[in-house]
Amino acid sequence: MKSRLESVSERHAAESGGISQEARASPTRRKKTIAAPPAPPATRYNMVNNPGTLSQLQWGEIFSEAEAVLRRLIQFQTVNPPGNERPAAHYLAELLKREGLEPEIYEGAPTRTNLVCRLKGTGERPPLQLDGHLDVVCADEAEWTHPPFAADVADGYIWGRGSLDMKQMVTMSLMCVLLFKRLGVRFKRDLIFTAVADEETGGTHGAKYLTDNHADRIKAEYCLGEIGGFGLSKWGKTFYTVQVAEKGLCWFELTARGNAGHGSIPDPESSLIRLSEAVLRLGRTKLPQHDNTVAEHLARTLLASQPFPSRLASVLLFHPRLSSFVLNRMAPDKHFATMLSAMLHNTANPTAFHAGEKTNVIPSIAKVQVDGRFLPGQTIESFLAEVKSVLGPHLEVNVLNKLQPTMVSPSDPIMHSIARVLQRHDPSAVALPIMISATTNAAHYSRLNTKYFGFSPVKFDNGDNFQTMFHGANERIPVEGFHFGIRVLAELVEEICS
Ligand SMILES: [Zn+2]
The missing domain is CATH 3.40.630.10 (Zn peptidases)
Incomplete structure (x- = not known):
C-alpha cells in the first residue's frame, strides 16, 4: 500500500x-x-x-x-x-x-x-x-x-x-x-x-x-x-551524537625475516611463526588507556541521566584498572561501551597477511598490514612506541599511510546552540560529544x-x-x-x- x-x-x-x-x-x-x-x-x-x-x-x-x-x-x-x-x-x-x-x-x-x-x-x-x-x-x-x-x-x-x-x-x-x-x-x-x-x-x-x-x-x-x-533513544532520553574528534590514522606493515628452507623440516624461528606470534600479541593486548576531554565529556553527559550506581561509573571509568570492568557493567548498550572503549585507547588491528607461496617452502619474509588508529594528543611516534613494546624484537615496522587526529572542544559554544535547537523540537534531546x-x-x-x-x-x-x-x-x-x-x-x- x-x-x-x-x-x-x-x-x-x-x-x-x-x-x-x-x-x-x-x-x-x-x-x-x-x-x-x-x-x-x-x-x-x-x-x-x-x-x-x-x-x-x-x-x-x-x-x-x-x-x-x-x-x-x-x-x-x-x-x-x-x-x-x-x-x-x-x-x-x-x-x-x-x-x-x-x-x-x-x-x-x-x-x-x-x-x-x-x-x-x-x-x-x-x-x-x-x-x-x-x-x-x-x-x-x-x-x-x-x-x-x-x-x-x-x-x-x-x-x-x-x-x-x-x-x-x-x-x-x-x-x-x-x-x-x-x-x-x-x-x-x-x-x-x-x-x-x-x-x-x-x-x-x-x-x-x-x-x-x-x-x-x-x-x-x-x-x-x-x-x-542521529538520535539514539536510551533511558528516556534521545542522545544526538556530535562528532568533535577523530582518531588519527597510522596504517603500517610489519615484516619478519628468517631463513628460507624446506617445508619438511620445521623451523620454530621462521619468519611466518615469528610474525604470527607478534600478531597474536597485538591482537590480544589492549594498548594503554589515555584519558581525554572528549571521553570524559561523553561519559559525564551519558551518565548524568542515570540513577546513582551508574552515575558513579563516570568517575571509575577513568581509573585504568577499573575501566574495562566499568565499561562492561555500566553500559547496557554494547554500542556505547565499544565506542567509549575506542575513545580511550589507541588500537592496532592486523588485517592482511602476506607470506609464502608454496606448501613445501618456508618463506624468508612474512608481512602483515595493520590498521592503526591513535587518539588526539598522541603522535605517530608515541603510538608506534606502544605497538613496538607489544610486538617484541626482530620486526620491521614501515608506515604505509597516516592522517593526523582532529579535535575541537566539546564545550565550544556551538554545542550549546546544538542542544538548544534540538530541545526545541525534541524535549528529550541530549547533545552528546x-x-x-x-x-x-x-x-x-x-x-x-x-x-x-x-x-x-x-x-x-x-x-x-x-x-x-x-x-x-x-x-x-x-x-x-x-x-x-x-x-x-x-x-x-x-x-x-x-
Ligand atoms: Zn559519509
Whole structure:
C-alpha cells in the first residue's frame, strides 16, 4: 500500500513534470526519474528578516521540495570508485543558479566534481560551512528490499544508498541556502555550502583537493558535516551524537625475516611463526588507556541521566584498572561501551597477511598490514612506541599511510546552540560529544583551522537500527526524521550566523 507521504511526494514530483506519463504507467518503479522541484513563487518569501521568520514558513512545501531533491540525488549513481559526481553536482548547481545564487564548480579530476556556493553575509563574523559528500559506497541490490538507486518512498522512509551517508545532509544544506536566500536574510556570517566528491576513499579529489587548491573559497570558522546528529533513544532520553574528534590514522606493515628452507623440516624461528606470534600479541593486548576531554565529556553527559550506581561509573571509568570492568557493567548498550572503549585507547588491528607461496617452502619474509588508529594528543611516534613494546624484537615496522587526529572542544559554544535547537523540537534531546575511529572530511578542513562538528540531524524511531544501515543494506531515512533534520539545521544555521 502506498503511504501518505509517498502519495504526497509523487504528486509533487508529477505536478512539477517530474514523472512522465510512461513512467507513471510503467510497472517498474525504478525507471522513474525525479525531476527538479519547481522554484516557489518569490512572493512566498517576502517576509522581513526578523527572529521567528522560520516558524512562519510553509514547512510542508519545503519538506516536499527537499524530498524531491533527496530522491533525485539518490538516483545519481555516485558509487565510489569511480564516483562520477559530476551530474549530481551540476544538478545542484542548476537549482542554485535559478534562484540567483552563484555556485562554483571545481573538479579534482575529470568527473570528480565539487560544488561550492556562498550566501554572502555582512562579514562581521567568519563564515559557517555546511558540508556533505556526493559519493556513496557500493550496494548489492540482491540484499535490498527496495532497489538502492530507485529512491522509493515506502513505509515512511526514503530508501536508497546515500539516504543517510550523506545525501540527506547535502539536501538539508542546499535547502538552508535556498531558504535564507529566498528570505533575503543577511547574516553576520557568510554561509558556505560544499557538496564534494570522493569522501569514501579519502577525499583526494574532494575535500583534500579543495583544501589544497581553493582554501580561500571554503575557509570558515565552523563546519557542520558528518558523523553525528542521529538520535539514539536510551533511558528516556534521545542522545544526538556530535562528532568533535577523530582518531588519527597510522596504517603500517610489519615484516619478519628468517631463513628460507624446506617445508619438511620445521623451523620454530621462521619468519611466518615469528610474525604470527607478534600478531597474536597485538591482537590480544589492549594498548594503554589515555584519558581525554572528549571521553570524559561523553561519559559525564551519558551518565548524568542515570540513577546513582551508574552515575558513579563516570568517575571509575577513568581509573585504568577499573575501566574495562566499568565499561562492561555500566553500559547496557554494547554500542556505547565499544565506542567509549575506542575513545580511550589507541588500537592496532592486523588485517592482511602476506607470506609464502608454496606448501613445501618456508618463506624468508612474512608481512602483515595493520590498521592503526591513535587518539588526539598522541603522535605517530608515541603510538608506534606502544605497538613496538607489544610486538617484541626482530620486526620491521614501515608506515604505509597516516592522517593526523582532529579535535575541537566539546564545550565550544556551538554545542550549546546544538542542544538548544534540538530541545526545541525534541524535549528529550541530549547533545552528546563523540570521537570516531574513522576519518571524514574533518581531517582535511581542520588543516584550515576550521572547527569541524559532525552534526547532520535526523530523528529515528525507537526501533531503527541506523548503525547497520551505514554502508549496509536497506539504507533509508525516516521521512519525518528528515523533516525534523531540515528544521533543526535551518534553525541552527540561523542561530550560529545571526
Ligand atoms: Zn559519509
